[in-house]
Amino acid sequence: MQRSNFIHFAGCKALAVCGLLCVWSALAGAADLQVPATVVAGQAFSISAEGSGQATLYLLGPDHAAKRTVNLGGDLQISSSDVHAAGRYQIILCGSPCTSATFEVQAAQPAHLSFFLHPSRVPVSTHDSIDATAFVFDQYFNLDLSSSAVDFRVTPASGAGFSRQVPTRHGVATIRMDSTQHEGPVHVTAVLGKVEEARVVQQVAAEACGLRMKALPGANNTVTVETEPVRDCSGNSLPDGTVVSFTEVDKAGKSTVDTPIKKGIARAQLSVHGRAQITVACGVVLGNEVALDGRL
């Protein structure tokens, strides 16, 4: 009976030793992987891989896939070129079993601004007519999702400039601005730290204001109609090429002549039959009216 107990005890001990040996041998090949939660794009770092022997390391990122044989039991170096693109990376280490971990690469310092200024031409003195939008990128063209502030500096051709600081939201800063009173180029520069990006918007005269004309009799029942210099309400000259319409109503009926502004003035020659009324318009703006009594 005693011998039987001894045999039973010895068998259990042998089993336990075998089990421990199995667990140890399994753990010896296993790799315990420790990676940082976040790293900055383009910065080398190391990860800790416990265990012994060799293993295969897989690194999978947004623009990168690598497979290497590594020695366990120390730090594994991840080079800067492995982590240029922002996003989530996956590391898989295959020793005896495979273990995996993920980490996030975040954008580095801002290095580029993608700047949109809309529209390219805008009438003067118009509310919320200019849109400026800046996207913030790092040197690897990762969108920088961290909060920062973009300074929009506005420099008109004449008059005082101004600037507005706009915080980014998810890497984007946007602002709407009024156009200033005077025509000409307006320089808008987006600035973030040492990064600058400039665009130009051309401010043009708004609608005509106080449109006036005069009629000058000519030979053979003709009359020459001519506007005064056509300006907007801020005193800016409407650009040459803007169409002005002269409309004449006489006993022969109604006729309209469209003519472009040249050197700030629109001019046309009309044939008149008897009494006539002539009006002038530019866009949606009506000017004065001239009545002719037929005695040219």
Added chain:
Amino acid sequence: MKHTREPKMPAWNLWPRLKALGVGLGACALALGQALAQSSTQPLPQVHLNAEGLAPRPIEELTGTTVARYYALAWHEMAGALESGRTAALSDEFIGVAKERITRRVNEQTQAGVHVRIVDHGHNLKAVFYSTDGAAMQIFDTAQLEIQTFDGDKLLDTQTAPHEYMVLMTPGADRWYVRDLQEVSAKSF
């Protein structure tokens, strides 16, 4: 006793062999075609776009439908390219940096002998920025994906956690392009 003998096949009579070879090649071509077409026959992933409160420009219904459709196409193509290792599977849904990055990833995967299978269970998009001139839209995507990584035929890893992406899309003549696709942590939202 009837003695029959198979006529000896002359050396030039290759027809039966060619026929067998043709059948074999046909079967191989069929299998290859099925394998290549597998990714393209996968259904488009489900994409739901929420554009409520979008600023500074509201979205038109047709634009929302188009954005969702081309985003689904983009994921379909990317999944196909990552699994097949063929960059030709990527057509015009990605552009700029996004296309360069995916192309590089697929090429390096192929060199390493690795491929990735994405089982796409759908995307919930939240549009957060739409520029006034309509030139860019920023979207956050919460995607339910099962990502399986293989080395050859060996399954290395499976990930099933939700994935979050920041997306920049820009319009083209007849479609919307994915210009930037960046996986982010949920706290960035």
